[in-house]
């Protein structure tokens with residue numbers, strides 16, 4: 001029997017009573033899990049493995065997909081928040097389901113995603129998470145230097161094409177850029193620029 005703490009990323013109906021779950025485990029990384037009879041009303045695991053729940057699970061690894069045996073719920077996001085923040089939640093789930101490789105554990109990404117869940121998917125924590133995720137996966141340049149000259153000073157502009165920072169001497173030479181505010185992570189520009197960049201990354205995978 002194996003154990004892990006997982007965040008449920010996706011849940012796919014499979015036959016009348018079963019589901020296949022895509023989960024992100026702290027120890028195992030992303031993997032698919034077979035949840036037998038989970039759709040039955042009396043299933044004891046049923047309430048613990050909704051999308052974006054965090055649970056401790058036990059599973060059996062044999063031939064084929066690992067099979068869920070037991071689960072214990074650690075955290076479930078507020079259902080009203082899940083209903084009202086569909087767009088923002090999709091921003092998180094898209095990168096986890098489409099960019100993250102299977103069986104590639106990353107504790108830093110796991111801990112950050114857990115904290116995004118606990119912060120009710122506010123846009124600041126989502127954008128911070130997405131930027132760090134892209135950096136961890138090797139899709140983002142170094143945010144501590146100007147993407148053109150390498151300077152560490154006056155990094156006040158965002159290059160929209162490459163989602164990289166530019167200094168005040170370089171930004172006018174870039175194609176399209178915008179000036180960052182005091183807290184870039186909450187700005188609409190930042191969210192949109194990140195959306196566009198992530199879409200491109202997904203298309204190129």
Ligand SMILES: [Zn+2]
Pocket residue numbers: 146147148149150151166167168169170171
């Ligand atoms: Zn520069």
